[in-house]
Amino acid sequence: MNPSPAAIAAELGLPVSRITDAxxxxxxxxELFLHHLEMCRTDERLMSILLRETEATAASPQGQSTPELLRRASLAVVRWASSGFRKVSQAAYDRRLAACLACEHLVAPTENPVYRFTGARSVCNLCGCETRRKARLPAEACPIGRWGEER
Structure with missing residues (x-):
């Protein structure tokens, strides 16, 4: 189970407002980033650098390069194949998609060739995934836990 933003803030000695979706x-x-934050919690300067770096790199994952989007999609396909090409139940899909559709991070796709090729209609601005496809795959998860499921 993932720790809550409040728990992470308490552990790092930060206000909850600093625990952003990014x-x-x-x-x-x-997996090492939280460890790095924990190691820097007593050094305000280093903590500030780590937080600033996160904010700068999280501006818009949709702006990821075509090779990065293809890499992520390929990994998702491998995970899907490993599951025997299963799909989640219709009820799970509906619940996942409803969470995506209500999320402030849902955006229209950019002009990236990957989105044009796949016919993407809605994209998560955090992970860059096409929501309608990702929501069907049992091995996938919302990057900020809005589906309410553990992987």
Whole structure:
């Protein structure tokens, strides 16, 4: 189970307002990042550098390069194949998609060729994934836990 933003803030001695979606995404994607934050919690200067770096790199994941989007999509396909090409139940899909559709991070796709090729209609601005496809795959998860599921 993932720690809550309040728990992370308390552990790091930060106000909860500093625990942004971008920071949570960075923690989820990089298993050492939370450790680095914990190691720097007593050094305000280093903590500031780590937080600033996270904010700068999280401006718009949709701006990821085509090779990065293809890499992420390929990994998702491998995970899907490993599951036997299963899909979540219709009820789970509906619940996941409803969470995405209500999320402030849902955006229209950019002109990236990957989005044009796949016919993406809605994209998560945090992870860059096409929401309608990702929500069907059992091995995938919302990058900030809005689906309410554990991987």
């Amino acid at each position: 920071l949570l995404l960075k923690i989820a994607e990089d």
